[in-house]
Each structure stands twice: as C-alpha cells, then as structure tokens.
Amino acid sequence: MPLAEIITIGDEILIGQITDTNSPWIATELNKIGISVKQITSVSDQKEHILEALAEAEKRADIILITGGLGPTKDDVTKKTMATYFGSKMMVVHQPTLDIVSGFFTKRNLPLTELNALQAEVPDNCEVLLNENGTAPCMLFQKGRKVFISMPGVPFEMMSLMTSKVLPELSKRYQLPSIYHRTILTAGIGESFLADKVADIENALPSYIKLAYLPKLGMVRLRLSTAGNADEALIAEVEHFAGQIEERVPEYWVSNEDVAFEKAILDLMERNKLTLSLAESCTGGYLSHLFTQHAGSSTVFDGGAVTYSNKLKMSVLGVKAETLEQYGAVSEQTAREMAEGAQRNFQTDFAIAVTGIAGPGGGSEEKPVGTVWIAVAGKAETVAKQFIFSNKRLQNIERSAMAALFMLLTLLRKSHYN
C-alpha cells in the first residue's frame, strides 16, 4: 500500500492565520482509495525550508502532495522551488493554462497583467494537470518511483483538481486495492454508548474488516472497511456485519450513505413529497444554511424565518405576546408556537423551531446559557424538548441544529415516513 505525505506551504498557516482544512480533506480522499498518509507537514514560504521538507518527505513517502505557495503574491515560490528540486532546465509556457488565465481575465473585462501571464509558465520537466478553476497550474513531477504533485492552496481549486485529476492519476499509477467502505450514519447517541451497544459485533469482526468510529458534533459515523482488496464475498461479509449493527440501533440509525445529516433528511422528505420550513432564533440561520447548501433542497425546503427579536417572533410567526410575556422567548410554549406558526404561515408539512440562549451573555439562574427549546410541528402532532448544552456560543448553535435534525427525523419515522 503506497504511503503519502502532505506538505502545505505558506506562512499563513504557521502564523495561525488560517487553519489547514485542505490536509484532512486530502487525507480522507487518499484513505478512501487505499493510500495511507504518513505525515502532514506545514512549512514556510522559504525556498530552503521547502527543499528540506521535500527531501525528508521523499525519504518517508511514495506520493508527496503539496498545496499552496503558488500565485503572484506568493512569488510562485513552490513552482520555483520544485524547478530547483527537480533540476528543471527552464520555464515553458503551458498553452492550455495560458488560455484559461487569459479567459479568466477577459471574462471579467480585466487586463491580463504580465504577472498573471507568468502563472502559465511551468518547469520544462513537469506534467501539467489542468486546473480549470483557477490560474495556478497543478504540476506533477516523477522522480524515480516517487510522485510529487503540487496543487494550488485555494480549497475549491484543490478539491476539484484532486477529484478530477489527481486521484484518477494515482489510481492509474499504483496498483491500489479496491477497498470497500460501508458507512452507517447514526445520531442522538454518544460514541462510547454506541460502542457499548455494538461491542459484541465489533469483537466478532475478522481481522480483515476494520470498524472506525468517526464522531462529529451530535453524530457518529461508523465505517466498516476491508483491510485489502474486496471481492464479492468480502463485500457480502461487510454488509452482513453492517446489517447486524443497524438492527442493533434502529432508533439512532440515520442513513447508509456517507452524507450530511440534513441531506439524509432532505432525501427522505423528497421521497415522501414533504415540505419543510424553519423558525430559527438561537441557531440564527445556521439550520437553514445546512439545508440550502445542498443542491435541490428547494424541492423540500420552502424557507423560514430567523426571528431574533420578539417583535419578529410575533409578526412573522404569530407567537402570542402573552406567551412571550408569561413564559419567555426560551420556553416550550414559545417553541411550539414558533413551529406551528411557521407551519401555518409558510404552509409546509413540517416545521422546526429553535429558541435558546446561545451565549455567552443572556443566561439566568433559571435559564442558564445553553438552554435551548426545540419544537417540531408535524402533520399529527407537535413535539417539543428542552436541552441544556454548553456555555460556548458556536457549539450551542451547532448542537441545537443537530438535536433539531434528530427530532425531525424521529418524528418523520414515527409518522411512518421512511
């Protein structure tokens, strides 16, 4: 199994200005096709330092993937350093890249500066994997049996290149095992409790089937993977164990697909021709964003209201002034009226309402920061539940959203939608 190393280039990571989210994404994708990541290294924009990192990575790994350090303001340090490292004789214009660079500026009615045109130049001894979404080229260098690929650091350019060019290229060059992965998406149960529940199944797994727990806020992804090449019999065996796990925790099971929680719900609601609206207070649009980031969400999701103020809770959702006065904005009664108001005013089959104290301010002894009421209005009933989360604002927003999704899923299932 080939080993990879990921090198990210850029002072902005070393000064803590940005978090390197490229590397975990790349690592995930490599693992899926059977390439292990040995090390992830972040180095500065200095040529000497990059040369040292390349040499060390070459000792450790077969495949070295590099991101960042490209573009005019970076002085294309990665490109120049790669040229040095691989002993390139000169820089040559890569016409397809130049066409893209020129087109990029023409489309925006901007002049093509000399600096930008330079981006289309690459070392003579590299192979270019065409970057169709940006102006920095993706360069592949072969050194003996080792492969070095340099990509731009802009996440969507890197992701697009990885998916359409780099991964297929690596699959072509290496005899990669066809690893079979089977995901079981769960929600509403913590990792250690889930592990307890399926302990005997896990213990019975043969050595060539691995079970990984991949927890995320409010969810746990279980992943069964074959250790090596998967034939039909082995796939059937993985499916057998997956089925056992699913039967063990039906109330927490969300999906077999490795999709986001809200996407699993959108798919379920679309299959059943159901519509959804939202009434968000403390989640402040986050839940809407979760749904609407998915293409096609408009089939299910009609819209919603972000009602931060009491004024809007009343005028947009029809929450009664007496309810707010008597029970407060963060209460079961308000949550129920918000959900039912959204369902009624926005004319949808289901509606979720979230109201709480995200913090850090606004808490009281009776209702501390982290207190959240969630209501889901369905066709036959409205359910409501209180949660006490943490004192961290963003965490409260995310955990509220996950809890709301789980309540919606549970009510959908209870209403016999599958």
Added chain:
Amino acid sequence: MPLAEIITIGDEILIGQITDTNSPWIATELNKIGISVKQITSVSDQKEHILEALAEAEKRADIILITGGLGPTKDDVTKKTMATYFGSKMMVVHQPTLDIVSGFFTKRNLPLTELNALQAEVPDNCEVLLNENGTAPCMLFQKGRKVFISMPGVPFEMMSLMTSKVLPELSKRYQLPSIYHRTILTAGIGESFLADKVADIENALPSYIKLAYLPKLGMVRLRLSTAGNADEALIAEVEHFAGQIEERVPEYWVSNEDVAFEKAILDLMERNKLTLSLAESCTGGYLSHLFTQHAGSSTVFDGGAVTYSNKLKMSVLGVKAETLEQYGAVSEQTAREMAEGAQRNFQTDFAIAVTGIAGPGGGSEEKPVGTVWIAVAGKAETVAKQFIFSNKRLQNIERSAMAALFMLLTLLRKSHYN
C-alpha cells in the same frame, strides 16, 4: 528570535478524521509573544515515527511543542516515547497530578482504575506543568538549550495549559521581542489588484517591516509586522505605512481590526445604533448565520426571512406577484422589493436582499447559474447590483454573502456612518 515547531501526534489527524485546530491556535499565541513557528508536523501514533519527528524538530527549532498521544486509549505513547528520547531512568509518580486524577474520579463517583492512576506517572527527568483540567500531565524536557513541552490534545486542556503555564514559562526562559502587528482588512478587491495598487508602498518598506497578504473569499487581510522588537519609533513607522495603504484604497478598506467582515459591520452599525434585517433567497440563511455567530449580534440584527419559494417572497416580504411574473425571482426588481419588504415588515434601518441561482441546476441562457442580484435598502435609497459568479453552489453562496456585506458597508459609508 527563538523558533518553535509544533508536533501533533495521532492517527486521527492523518486519516482526516479531525482537523488540527490546536496548531493554528498555538501558532497565533506564540507569534503574539514573538516566537516564530518554523514548522507544524502531524505524525502517527507510532513510536519510531515520533522519535524521528522529535529529532528533526530538534535540528530546526529551539522550542518544540507537542500535543496529543496521551491518555489510556492512546497507550500514553507520547509519554513513553519522550522517556526514550530523553533517556529517562524510570517513571515516577507526580503527586499533584495523582491528586487531580483521583479527585476527578471521586467527584464523578467512579473508581480510580490502575490505568487511570498510571496517568500520574511521568519520566523522572521531566518537569511537570500542572494540568488542572484533565488527567494527562504536561511535561517539559530541557535538552541543552532546547525546550520540549508535551501537552494533551484535548483543545480546552491544551489552551488552558498554554495560557497559564507554557507561555509564561517560555517568556521567562527567552528574551522575547515585542512584535508589533498591524492589520488592514479590505474587501471588494482581489489580491493581485490590491498588490498592484500598493506596490510602491510595499517596495518602500524597510527590511524590518514585513507586509503579508492574507486572502479569504471576497476579502484580503493585509498585515504589517515588525521583524523584531518594536519600540515607539518603530510602531510609529508601521502606522505610517499602514496609513499610506489605507489612504490608497479607502473604498476597499473595512477595518483595522483582525475581525470577520460581518463583525466589522456589526460593530459599525452598533456604534451608530442601526438595525439590520435580511431577506435571503440563494444564500439560504448563510448570511444570517454569519451575523448571528457573533455574540451580541442581536443588538443590530433583528432577524430575517429565508424565502426560497416565490410563495414566501410574496407572503413574508410582500414581493408583488406581477414583479415575479414579469421579471422573475432573480431580477433587480425582485431584489429591490425583497430588501424594501424586509426593511418595512421587519422594521429595521437597513435590509439586505439576495436572490440568485446558486446552482448547479436552475440556470438558463439569459440567467446562467451564478447570476445573483443583491439589493441593500438604506434610509435614503435602495441600491441593487448584479453579479455573475461561478457554477459552484457553495462558492456562489459565500461570494454572494461577501458581495452583500461589501454593498452594505459601501452604503453605510455613503450614508456617513463610520
């Protein structure tokens, strides 16, 4: 100036299961006190690999900070490896740590297992920096002039140790320069165009003042930093250059603070006692979420509507059926009616409306995917503008949001709010 290297230990980073957010945080804190981070390295849980990383880091850096690889489930691999690397003779019980570990279990009415008690054992030749928030000890090893500090990987334990123990310890051991950083936040202009505009100022910078471009979607952060100790005269010099840059691009200048774009706007609106509401179609709640993730946003932000369907555009925002019919949902007229509808119905001083085709479906020849109309309703006028972004849904959402923020800021400034 001392150099640091950060080593994170744990397979979960290498398989892409978790994103390393510890390192950027540590890097930021080190930079603030004048310690540069030379490299960030993520290695596996294997002893040999960790030993190799320690040896390489020792060659490069003066200070090596290590996180992760501690605790019973990790088999305390970091502790054992450090003992090997530094030639410890034996493990000894660190009584204050044992007291904390015991207390931790007593408080939860759990028995102290042998495995847990082992956590209080440390190599005989380390100095313990007491971890008051967890059971894994923080260990400092001195080797010649180099300092190695191992911390647990749990973010809040690490952060607390860094703040209360590690940073003071490093400040005591090194003569640290007081580095001065000055941020200039810009929006509405690309990195290379900005670089062109301030090229002469950048070229005139003395060698002891560095300018960094830190681009983010729709924004560019400029940061001037002193290379070494900053006295009053040097700070004045940095401020002089910062002022020159700001004067050069007043229309793109957002803030001097290193804050998120929407936070700069919230602060500006709060200073001027202004309120804001939103009418989001294609951004689907993302813009609301940007604002509401910030504590205290409710002072400015009253709420808004996510009107995905035409039905809701009419019922919630009062967009006229004729407008939708005649011009379509993605049009200047609809955007203006949405913004003015939000401003009127939600009773706020300013309102933003975004309507567009986020994609990947829904485009036409006349209005391709990526077509977005944004309107901002202010006190004296409503401005509207069309954008043609890309064919990538998430990017269209984010770029629409950034463009909307820039339009709002521009209208606020035009209305003499500062």
